[in-house]
Every structure is written in C-alpha cells, then in structure tokens.
Amino acid sequence: MSNISRDEVAHLAKLARMAVTEEELDVFAGQLDQILDAVAKVGEVAADDIPPTSHAVPLTNVFREDVVRPGLTQQEALAGAPAAEEGRFRVPRILGEEQ
Amino acid sequence: MTAVADLMDYAEVVERFDPVLGLEVHVELSTDTKMFCGCPNLFGGEPNTHVCPTCLGLPGALPVVNGKAVESAIRIGLALNCEIAEWCRFARKNYFYPDMPKNFQTSQYDEPIAFNGHLDVVLDDGEVVRVDIERAHMEEDTGKSLHVGGATGRIHGAEHSLLDYNRAGVPLIEIVTKPIVGMGARAPEVARAYVTALRDLLRAMDVSDVRMDQGSLRCDANVSLMPKGGSEFGTRTETKNVNSLRSVERAVRYEMTRQAAILAEGGTITQETRHFQEADGSTSPGRTKETAEDYRYFPEPDLVPIAPSRAWVEQLRATIPELPWERRKRIQAEWNLTDEELRDLVNTGAADLVAATVDAGAEPGEARSWWVQYLTQQANAREVELADLPIAPAQVARVIALVNSGELTNKLAREVVQGVLAGEGEPDEVVEKRGLKVVSDDSALLAAVDEALAAQPDVADKIRGGKVQAAGAIVGAVMKATKGQADAKRVRELILERVGA
Numbered sequence: 342m343s344n345i346s347r348d349e350v351a352h353l354a355k356l357a358r359m360a361v362t363e364e365e366l367d368v369f370a371g372q373l374d375q376i377l378d379a380v381a382k383v384g385e386v387a388a389d390d391i392p393p394t395s396h397a398v399p400l401t402n403v404f405r406e407d408v409v410r411p412g413l414t415q416q417e418a419l420a421g422a423p424a425a426e427e428g429r430f431r432v433p434r435i436l437g438e439e440q
Numbered sequence: 441m442t443a444v445a446d447l448m449d450y451a452e453v454v455e456r457f458d459p460v461l462g463l464e465v466h467v468e469l470s471t472d473t474k475m476f477c478g479c480p481n482l483f484g485g486e487p488n489t490h491v492c493p494t495c496l497g498l499p500g501a502l503p504v505v506n507g508k509a510v511e512s513a514i515r516i517g518l519a520l521n522c523e524i525a526e527w528c529r530f531a532r533k534n535y536f537y538p539d540m541p542k543n544f545q546t547s548q549y550d551e552p553i554a555f556n557g558h559l560d561v562v563l564d565d566g567e568v569v570r571v572d573i574e575r576a577h578m579e580e581d582t583g584k585s586l587h588v589g590g591a592t593g594r595i596h597g598a599e600h601s602l603l604d605y606n607r608a609g610v611p612l613i614e615i616v617t618k619p620i621v622g623m624g625a626r627a628p629e630v631a632r633a634y635v636t637a638l639r640d641l642l643r644a645m646d647v648s649d650v651r652m653d654q655g656s657l658r659c660d661a662n663v664s665l666m667p668k669g670g671s672e673f674g675t676r677t678e679t680k681n682v683n684s685l686r687s688v689e690r691a692v693r694y695e696m697t698r699q700a701a702i703l704a705e706g707g708t709i710t711q712e713t714r715h716f717q718e719a720d721g722s723t724s725p726g727r728t729k730e731t732a733e734d735y736r737y738f739p740e741p742d743l744v745p746i747a748p749s750r751a752w753v754e755q756l757r758a759t760i761p762e763l764p765w766e767r768r769k770r771i772q773a774e775w776n777l778t779d780e781e782l783r784d785l786v787n788t789g790a791a792d793l794v795a796a797t798v799d800a801g802a803e804p805g806e807a808r809s810w811w812v813q814y815l816t817q818q819a820n821a822r823e824v825e826l827a828d829l830p831i832a833p834a835q836v837a838r839v840i841a842l843v844n845s846g847e848l849t850n851k852l853a854r855e856v857v858q859g860v861l862a863g864e865g866e867p868d869e870v871v872e873k874r875g876l877k878v879v880s881d882d883s884a885l886l887a888a889v890d891e892a893l894a895a896q897p898d899v900a901d902k903i904r905g906g907k908v909q910a911a912g913a914i915v916g917a918v919m920k921a922t923k924g925q926a927d928a929k930r931v932r933e934l935i936l937e938r939v940g941a
Contacts, residue, residue: 356734395745401527403743403744405473406508407471412492418489428488429603432600
C-alpha cells in the first residue's frame with residue numbers, strides 16, 4: 342500500500358508548474374495512491390525473466406544521416422510566439438538561476 | 441549584492457583538508473546537424489534561423505537520432521578506455537526553463553552509452569595521474585538566453601529575457617569523472633590538466649572544435665572537502681560558467697579556500713550550483729541543486745533504444761587516430777627534442793598544434809617558430825590559451841606555404857594571420873580582401889620605380905654613376921609606396937634596369 346502525502350503532491354505540482362488548491366491536495370493524494378497501487382500489481386506478475394518494456398516496437402538503432410534539412414525561417418519560427426523581440430522569443434522575467 | 445566570502449590561506453587548507461573533485465565536461469559535437477533533427481549545427485547565426493518544429497518542441501514533431509553523433513559518442517568512449525553499452529536508451533530530464541523549448545532535455549540517465557573508463561593526465565612536472573571516468577552520455581544543448589534590463593546582462597535584475605534556439609538540440613556529450621581524491625595541494629592543477637588532456641584528445645579525434653571561449657567545451661567543477669585523513673566525502677558545490685583552462689584551476693582553488701573557511705568556523709556547506717566570476721576568480725551562489733528525483737527521468741518514448749553491435753564498436757575503434765600523448769612521443773623522436781623541450785612545447789600548448797601544422801604540410805621548424813613565437817605572443821596579448829586562438833593548424837600551414845611560394849613576405853604573413861584571428865576568413869580570403877599579395881606584377885612596380893626615380897633625380901644620377909648601393913633609398917621609397925607589398929629584391933633589379941646601370 343503506497344502512501345502519497347499532501348506534501349509530496351504539492352512538491353510534484355510545483356515541479357509540473359500546476360496550481361493545486363488545498364482541497365485538491367487531498368483528492369490527488371488519494372487518487373495517486375490508487376494509481377500507484379494499480380501499477381504495483383504489474384510487479385506481482387512480472388518475474389525476473391521478463392525485462393521491463395519501455396517501447397512497444399522491437400526496433401533498435403534507428404538513425405538519421407548527418408545531412409542538413411531545411412527548417413523554418415525566423416518569421417515562421419516566431420509566428421506562434423506570444424511575444425518576440427530582436428528575432429528572439431520574448432519571455433517574462435525568469436525567477437531563479439540559470440541552468 | 442553578496443558579502444565577500446571569508447577565505448582560508450591555501451597552505452592551511454591543504455594542511456587541514458583533503459579535497460575531492462568531480463569534473464563534468466560538456467562537449468558540443470561538430471556534426472553538420474543537430475542531435476535529433478536536420479537543422480544545421482553552426483555557432484552563432486541570426487537568431488532562430490537554425491530551427492525547425494522538432495528543436496522548437498512544437499506539438500507533433502518527432503525526433504530522429506543523428507547516427508554520426510552516436511558514432512562520435514562511441515569513439516569518445518573508446519578513446520577514454522570506456523566500456524560501450526550493449527543496449528541503452530535516451531531519457532527525458534524534465535524541468536521548466538525557457539532555454540529548453542520542450543520543457544525537457546533529451547538525455548541519458550541510468551544507461552549511458554559509455555562507462556568505466558580512464559584518462560591518464562600529465563601534470564606540468566611530468567607526473568602522470570590517472571583520472572577515472574564514470575560515464576560519457578549523449579544529450580542535447582539548450583538555447584541561449586539574453587537577459588534584458590539587468591545591469592550586467594545577467595539574470596539578476598533583468599526585466600525580461602529573449603531566447604534564441606539556434607543552439608537548442610546541438611549534440612552534446614557529457615563526460616563525468618569518478619571522484620578524484622588524494623591530490624592534496626595539486627587538486628586545482630589536476631583539474632586543469634584533466635580538462636586540457638580531454639580537450640587535446642577531442643581535438644585530435646576531430647569530434648568537436650573544443651572552443652571554450654565559444655562554449656563548445658564547458659566544465660562544471662564539483663568540489664568538496666573532508667578533514668585530513670578522512671574518508672567520508674563532504675557536501676559538494678558545483679561551479680559552472682568556467683570558460684577557460686585557467687579558470688578551471690582558479691575555480692577549484694577558490695572553492696577549496698571558501699569551503700575550508702566555512703568548515704573551520706564550524707559551519708556547513710550548502711549543496712548548490714555556484715557561478716564562477718571571471719573578473720575576480722570568485723564564485724557566487726546560484727540555485728540550490730535539484731535532486732535527481734525532481735527531474736522525473738523516464739525512458740524517451742519517441743526514440744528506440746541504441747544497441748551498438750560489437751562489430752560496429754570494433755570498426756569505430758579502428759578509426760581512432762593517433763592520440764595526443766602517442767603523437768608527442770613520436771614528435772619527440774622525430775624532432776629530436778629533449779624531455780624538457782617537449783614538456784615546454786606541451787605546457788605552452790604548442791606541441792599538438794605544431795604537429796597538426798606539420799601534418800598539414802608545413803616544415804617542423806617553421807611550424808614551431810610560428811606557434812612558439814608570433815602566435816604565443818598573440819595568445820598572451822589576448823589572455824587566451826594558444827589553442828583557443830581562432831586560427832587552425834591548417835591555416836597556419838597555408839600561410840607558411842604562401843611565404844615559401846613567394847606570394848607573401850614574412851611581414852605580410854603576419855598581417856594575414858592577424859586577419860584570420862580577426863575572423864576575416866581563410867588565409868587566401870584575407871590576402872584577397874586586404875589586398876596583401878606581394879606586388880610581383882612588374883608593370884605596377886615599374887610605375888612606382890619610375891615615380892621614385894623622378895622624385896629623387898640626384899639619387900638616380902648616383903646610381904647611374906656606378907654607386908649601386910644608393911639604390912637602397914629608391915628601394916625604400918618604392919616599398920613605402922607599395923605599403924611593403926613589393927618583393928625588395930625584384931624592386932632593386934628593376935631600378936638598376938631602369939637607370940641602365
């Protein structure tokens with residue numbers, strides 16, 4: 342039985358940049374518990390000889406030639422931007438430090 | 441904005457503490473295209489002109505791996521004596537920051553393509569230190585932010601930021617060392633020597649242009665201290681923004697003296713990212729570091745796993761060129777250098793550059809003279825490493841060839857080199873643009889000779905009268921008129937011809 346705390350939900354919400362109300366913290370904590378329990382059931386049938394699956398297709402090594410292909414012009418690239426300046430995407434003040 | 445940190449005297453630091461280093465080096469590969477799309481991988485350019493739906497993270501766009509980048513990653517792994525994964529995947533590293541338009545960076549997490557290697561590093565006095573490599577993995581670079589409104593162009597105080605995604609998606613290899621311990625007072629030197637050796641290696645392999653000034657080679661230095669004789673590592677800091685080899689050494693040394701002062705006072709080190717300040721060699725606090733869990737890594741669903749066959753790996757192993765340290769041994773024998781001469785050549789950063797210039801067709805003596813004298817002066821004047829000068833060995837070889845073929849005088853050759861250093865293009869382009877070719881067209885020279893003779897009739901008479909040495913004054917005048925671009929020997933011949941002496 343997993344047990345997700347309100348604090349953990351709040352932390353995850355912060356990482357995902359989601360605004361979550363106090364009431365929702367309780368709701369989501371309960372729902373996430375149920376989801377984790379359901380996923381944990383897979384572990385009951387997956388024996389050691391069954392490798393974890395991340396991809397549904399049995400493919401490896403799909404590569405592209407290192408050849409330039411036409412992309413977008415600056416105008417096209419910025420067409421959907423809410424704000425642009427000097428050919429660049431304009432974003433609000435960044436809080437916190439540079440990565 | 442921040443108080444000046446207390447620092448402990450370095451001698452006391454190494455008497456009381458043992459430093460532990462961990463170095464993370466990011467290398468931008470010099471492929472033609474980006475890691476996951478066909479956009480050109482070029483430094484600079486008009487903002488947002490090397491972009492497409494994939495590297496802008498537009499909905500529905502799908503990545504495809506650049507095979508050449510995987511090849512380079514494996515080759516780098518092999519050159520670092522690593523094991524190459526039989527099977528590995530990409531992973532999404534999730535974080536919100538405007539320099540990553542997708543809101544995640546495609547990276548590798550617990551399945552790096554290369555792991556468990558080592559690099560032998562030669563210190564200034566010839567001592568060899570083995571640095572163990574934890575892993576080398578593939579990922580993509582971020583875009584570039586321009587902070588507007590802040591006093592220093594830094595993020596602090598900025599009102600808004602402007603994003604250029606030309607660099608977003610450029611292939612990166614991150615090379616991570618295992619903890620480097622037991623170096624004592626030499627830890628900062630080891631850090632610099634390691635990054636130098638790595639840079640020389642990557643350059644020799646031609647997988648990156650390794651320009652620290654342009655960010656194609658970047659080093660993050662993790663530093664912690666433990667009490668002398670201890671075995672439990674202390675809390676570390678990660679210093680970023682270390683943009684030259686010299687800065688690597690300074691940053692490590694600064695962190696050692698800063699942390700020691702805090703620990704000696706009974707304080708604790710905050711685990712954080714710190715920024716190196718080039719101006720005074722200090723570091724300043726950045727964000728508190730996220731834990732790995734906070735990045736919520738998961739296998740990248742849009743990219744299938746990579747499973748390099750052993751046959752492919754062996755094929756790539758065969759493409760690894762002569763490595764810098766092997767080359768040094770060879771040139772020492774070929775050029776008949778003493779250990780000391782070789783070390784000087786290596787320590788000034790000239791050895792590999794001279795060797796590469798020789799490989800590009802120049803004579804060893806001439807190649808050595810250019811790098812050790814004129815170019816070393818230029819590097820010192822600009823306060824950059826010799827190898828970071830914006831001129832390539834092949835370009836130096838071309839200049840030497842132009843001098844040997846009589847197309848340039850030594851003086852003009854230095855001007856051509858200046859032009860290349862100023863970013864005016866290849867040597868031949870500089871010659872063309874600056875009009876630096878030796879004036880060998882006799883008709884142009886004759887006009888200048890006639891003019892000079894007419895201006896100094898008394899000298900002309902003297903020459904005519906048999907005082908051939910008087911021609912020197914006319915040669916000087918012609919050289920002045922042609923801005924030094926004439927071949928003085930030919931000018932003299934023409935003068936004598938003209939006065940009928």
